[in-house]
Amino acid sequence: MSTLLKNTELTSERADSIVSETLNNCDDGELYIEDTKSETIVLDDNKIKSSNYTSDLGYGFRAVTGDTVAYSHSNEISEKSLKNSSENLKSTLKNNSGTYNSEIKKTNQKLYKDVDPIESKSMKSKIELLNNMNEYARSKDSSVKQVTASLLAEKKNVEIIRSGGELLSDNRPLVRINMSVMVEKNGRKETGVFGIGGRQDYDEYLKNDNWKKVCDEAFRIASTNIESKPSLAGEMKVVLGPGWPAILIHEAVGHGLEGDFNRKKTSAFHDLVGKKVASDGVTIIDDGTLDNRRGSLNIDDEGTPTERTVLIENGILKNFMQDRLNARLMNTKSTGNGRRESYKHVVMPRMRNTIMLGGSNNQEEMIKSVDKGIFAVSFGGGQVDITSGKFVFNCTEAYEIINGKIGSPIKGATLIGDGPSSLKEILMVGNDMMLDPGIGTCGKAGQGVPVGVGQPSLLINNMTVGGTQL
């Protein structure tokens, strides 16, 4: 019995029968129902600037036959509306017929608690927290001229009804605490941004005055950047710090290993399974099963339990990330990577927590080995062109390395590389694997989903650094 359909004008029985009748002659499909509550409170320029609460309930009805997907979604939940959607799906697929694959793995996986982070902390204490963060950050130094702090919490309950009446469900909490500090000194302005979060109540992230560390880190990055000098342009060696810089992995290879691009043969990796795509010692996984992590899910948005998928093992390309559609067309199984931003969006293969496992080198020896290069500690964001394999990411904290020593901080440089070849340029893999602090959102085809990344320190032989100094 569906819980989310209670108090709507659609009964579970009618939903089941419309779903079964519609999907009878299709290869796959489901009715996805989502109830999302979210709350965003922003402190900006010394004031609580906004408090927004959103409540959204809707469904997405999908029918798949062959490689054709028909999708209809609505936030009007009634028998009439669902029947309209059903007619719509049938008319798209009228010339195709398939055999419904009712097989779907079961799980008792519980990677996070069924808590409601919006309700478990009072509005009053949330406002107090933001005010404390503002005051604390401003008290750190007179150079702090602007502070923006925000709290985001979400509770997303999803249900998946498959043909035959099978119902799968998952209740997903998510929080994020963000801090942005702008400092001004000698006419120069720079910002530092830091945040933490995951699938637990706020208080789990606030133990031991942890919010102070968030403010400290944002202030430290801004203060470092205020001393930065213009970056050199050109090819050089790059040492990446552990943790969040793994968005390099996410952009450079992650997207290129998503099933859809490989089925369509538009990824630079599509014909490289079993081949060497990275240096020895490089192992990359996509893991949806880590407790309380931002990219973790008990089941994906098609109902498949998530798993730990090995993508690259010791340099050899092993697997792509799959949803049900692409797995079926490529004669393999879904890896539990079928995700969507909301009921308004179609499912695609998407990353969860993408991680490069640790190796044996230490960061010190990496830096020592570089005559001229950069040490990149944190990044703002990245982007990739799947087909050509070119990717970029923007440093938000980086230093020059001269003769094996860390030198001055350098201004926001862009790094650009080629996905398939840059992994072969990895010279050392660190022993300091770290996960990111829990703030990542990945965008693909206009859909944003929460993800995680992780990696040890890395030494890359050759990347192009964008700068203004020749």
Added chain:
Amino acid sequence: MIKDQEYLKKIADICLSKSKKLGSSDANILVQSSVSENVNVRNKKLDGSERSENLGVVLTTYLGKKKSSIASSNLKESNLDELVNRCIETMKITPEDEYNSLPDKDLHFKGLKDLDLYDETHLSNEDKINYIKEAEEEAFSNDKIINTNGSGFGENKSNFLLANSNGFADGYKTSQFTAYCEVVSKSNGSMERDYEYTSKRFYSDILKPKQLGSIAADHAVKKLNPQKIKSEKISLIFDKRISKNFLSIFASAISSSAIAKGTTFLKDKLNQQVFNPEINIQDHGNIRKANGSRYFDSEGIAVVNLDLIKNGILQDYLIDTYNGKKINRKSNGRASGTTNLYFQNGSKTFEDLIKSENKILYIKETIGHGTNIINGDYSVGASGMMIENGEFSYPVSEITIAGNLNNIFKNITLADDLEFNYATNSPTMMVEGMVVGGK
């Protein structure tokens, strides 16, 4: 079907009266309804179809200088009761902010709605599929096109009503027809993708399918077998699809929110030379049928035409009520951002630009988010074509371009080829002496 004004008004009235009853002093509500239908094809075959119906409200309540907002897609009366209640309760414990208020009544939009923003043309899914298949067929007639990433056609119709407790209540229908074609070219082991995109309020104004397909194919083929160039200081010409991005950056740097907080490199630059004297930038909301046209902003304030840059000098900011109060300025109807934002045409032709120096790098695509509005630093990945002696010679990729927007803005030369294809539009743009990071 999208809901009519009468239905939207009914929902708005319910919410406004509920919030008044529960103790708010003021309230503002937006009720929206939209229907969109999209089809996707890939390799000339139907890949998918999608239909979406959306209905939702956004309510902001005020108690003096206290404020709170809720949004929901569930318009059942019992749910609305609960949400309005929640909004009011949150509002009561939110600290006061002296700048919170409904907008100035005198600035409310009261004019005629005669800009032709709605085309009732409806295409059947069959017609949509035929349009986009024809585009892909045209792309495949180029023998270097071996695959597509998917191409699509979308039709969106929406209606909305904006109302507040000061008596404003108005809304209107808009439409948008969009088509894109993204193809993959291959030659000598090099694989590249590129696209063309068209989006207009009226179906009759979008590109014809054959044009869409052939332009996409041409873009993708020209990118094949790129070279990486050496790091150097060189003049750049930005293709129109990239040059308009500088206008978007400029717009975010002159938003009253950034100005009030001091988080922009254009703070305190009013009435100063920001661009070179040949540059003029306008933001005009009243162009018939145009993508960015609107009658009023998200606060109900009439959109006035702005000449943001005149002879290179910054004349105005983009101002909403809240941030306007912080900087002692009245709203100019920009709570929803810019309308139709564009550079006026320059005096050079495209040919003049590409022949102006012996060696120029033509930028057709940028990648990454390397713009820092606070200090004007700009650093992105890029690809394009090398121009030698006025001729396009070879494709270039895996490079970065970097500079500071204060300098970039003062070194812009514009061509005379402005077209109104998007909401933000620019002619082809040349910027002298930027640093390219390459080999």
